Amino acid sequence: MRYLSTRGDAASSPTQSFCDILLGGLAPDGGLYLPETYPQVSRAELDAWRQLSYAELAFAVLSKFIDDIPPADLKAICDKTYTAQVYCHARPGDNAADVTPIHWLEQGKLALQELSNGPTLAFKDMAMQLLGNLFEYVLAKRGEEINILGATSGDTGSAAEYAMRGKKGVRVFMLSPDGKMSAFQRAQMYSLQDENIHNIAVRGMFDDAQDIVKAVSNDAAFKAKYKIGAVNSINWARVAAQIVYYFKGYFGATENNDQQVAFCVPSGNFGNICAGHIARMMGLPIGKLILATNENNVLDEFFKTGVYRPRKTAETFVTSSPSMDISKASNFERFVFDLVGRDPAKVRELWAQVDAGNAFDLRGTPYMDKLAGFAFVSGASSHADRLATIRSCWETYGVMIDTHTADGLKVARENPVAGMPTVVLETALPAKFAETIREALGREPEVPADLQGLEKLAQRVEVMDPDVNAVKAFIQARV
Numbered sequence: 385m386r387y388l389s390t391r392g393d394a395a396s397s398p399t400q401s402f403c404d405i406l407l408g409g410l411a412p413d414g415g416l417y418l419p420e421t422y423p424q425v426s427r428a429e430l431d432a433w434r435q436l437s438y439a440e441l442a443f444a445v446l447s448k449f450i451d452d453i454p455p456a457d458l459k460a461i462c463d464k465t466y467t468a469q470v471y472c473h474a475r476p477g478d479n480a481a482d483v484t485p486i487h488w489l490e491q492g493k494l495a496l497q498e499l500s501n502g503p504t505l506a507f508k509d510m511a512m513q514l515l516g517n518l519f520e521y522v523l524a525k526r527g528e529e530i531n532i533l534g535a536t537s538g539d540t541g542s543a544a545e546y547a548m549r550g551k552k553g554v555r556v557f558m559l560s561p562d563g564k565m566s567a568f569q570r571a572q573m574y575s576l577q578d579e580n581i582h583n584i585a586v587r588g589m590f591d592d593a594q595d596i597v598k599a600v601s602n603d604a605a606f607k608a609k610y611k612i613g614a615v616n617s618i619n620w621a622r623v624a625a626q627i628v629y630y631f632k633g634y635f636g637a638t639e640n641n642d643q644q645v646a647f648c649v650p651s652g653n654f655g656n657i658c659a660g661h662i663a664r665m666m667g668l669p670i671g672k673l674i675l676a677t678n679e680n681n682v683l684d685e686f687f688k689t690g691v692y693r694p695r696k697t698a699e700t701f702v703t704s705s706p707s708m709d710i711s712k713a714s715n716f717e718r719f720v721f722d723l724v725g726r727d728p729a730k731v732r733e734l735w736a737q738v739d740a741g742n743a744f745d746l747r748g749t750p751y752m753d754k755l756a757g758f759a760f761v762s763g764a765s766s767h768a769d770r771l772a773t774i775r776s777c778w779e780t781y782g783v784m785i786d787t788h789t790a791d792g793l794k795v796a797r798e799n800p801v802a803g804m805p806t807v808v809l810e811t812a813l814p815a816k817f818a819e820t821i822r823e824a825l826g827r828e829p830e831v832p833a834d835l836q837g838l839e840k841l842a843q844r845v846e847v848m849d850p851d852v853n854a855v856k857a858f859i860q861a862r863v
């Protein structure tokens with residue numbers, strides 16, 4: 385399997401192998417990598433995959449995307465990654481061995497898929513634990529090191545740091561929005577004292593942090609000299625790993641492969657739902673992809689109108705689902721690449737507008753008809769909706785959900801899809817957002833035993849302005 389850039393022409397941007405793009409992250413032309421073609425899954429494969437454990441399924445799906453790691457080694461990496469010991473925070477009564485159990489709220493109709501049972505209580509662990517093991521494997525084979533530069537709005541940071549802490553040849557430099565994450569999220573990251581982990585809080589929003597990551601990655605000389613890599617979903621390996629749980633969720637929510645499923649995805653950077661889009665393109669019977677945003681509704685606006693209008697920092701709200709406080713969604717470029725018929729020139733034209741701080745408008749173009757064929761619907765949620773949804777989920781089903789999952793459930797309920805179950809992806813656990821849970825329910829969320837007392841630990845973080853040169857200097861001083 386070879387990979388191409390969303391902005392590259394065959395002549396100027398030669399295709400790459402999986403392991404090269406794993407270490408490289410963003411493409412040199414500023415685009416994002418995607419497979420040359422999406423591998424297809426046959427009916428016979430679906431029938432066979434239905435019985436597989438999560439680790440076996442991960443191996444089956446990832447083998448379609450990775451042909452430069454020997455199969456026995458890839459299998460060992462999947463087996464080591466996807467265990468009930470790593471994903472140990474399943475709800476009582478649900479089977480941790482399923483890794484991403486389906487929890488029915490209404491049998492056969494509405495379910496949560498538990499994606500947040502890993503070490504940091506968010507869905508990011510699903511891919512990040514794999515990335516940690518892949519990095520370790522590939523770096524050891526090549527005798528290389530990597531300095532990961534990432535941006536987080538709350539969950540990618542801790543998931544990456546937990547996955548990479550103590551890993552040989554790996555340093556992590558993680559940018560977070562100063563003062564905008566929950567107290568628990570801050571404690572998860574800033575309390576880590578490992579030598580290879582560096583936290584930088586930038587005075588700005590996630591989008592400012594993500595812009596810095598892209599600017600540093602686009603400086604080819606700096607990137608090569610300091611071996612800069614990525615763990616955000618701009619890294620294709622993140623998206624590839626996230627495709628797996630759509631298959632697992634589909635099998636868990638259906639009895640046979642003639643059925644369809646709707647997935648509802650709390651969205652910000654568009655990585656999670658992009659994985660769902662690709663699973664669907666591979667042939668997984670997904671009837672609808674329901675995209676849910678919080679008050680930062682850029683993506684909802686696009687799917688409703690055809691206008692993509694990223695907001696500036698000053699127009700981005702700080703909300704009670706802070707991990708979705710994103711107004712410029714990186715992975716949306718991957719989807720638009722498919723939408724415009726995989727035409728890199730068109731993507732370059734559209735992103736020239738985005739990168740200049742402007743909107744693009746697809747109304748009145750043939751792309752709007754094509755958009756309808758991709759099976760998306762969307763909606764948005766507010767703080768009041770979030771509180772009401774957390775309350776009603778608790779009172780109706782006895783299930784406590786976090787603020788992001790609440791955004792998903794709210795939008796899923798507003799967009800019922802006839803004839804198929806809807807699976808809402810549970811993207812974090814309530815323990816991470818105790819302030820809002822208290823406000824909604826007047827009680828504390830349960831904190832898993834292994835993470836109790838985290839907020840009392842000493843914290844270590846460098847605060848700085850969102851300045852690319854300052855971040856480069858910080859990295860230079862520590863490499």
Ligand SMILES: Cc1ncc(COP(=O)(O)O)c(C=O)c1O
Nearest residue numbers: 539651652653654655656707811
């Ligand atoms: C808890 C949670 N929910 C939802 C999202 C949005 O996911 P994505 O950025 O992949 O759209 C994030 C962050 O990415 C998150 O941390």
Ligand SMILES: N[C@@H](CCOP(=O)(O)O)C(=O)O
Nearest residue numbers: 536537538539540616617707
């Ligand atoms: N919501 C994320 C933001 C970054 O998303 P990613 O999927 O591109 O890493 C976070 O919580 O940090």
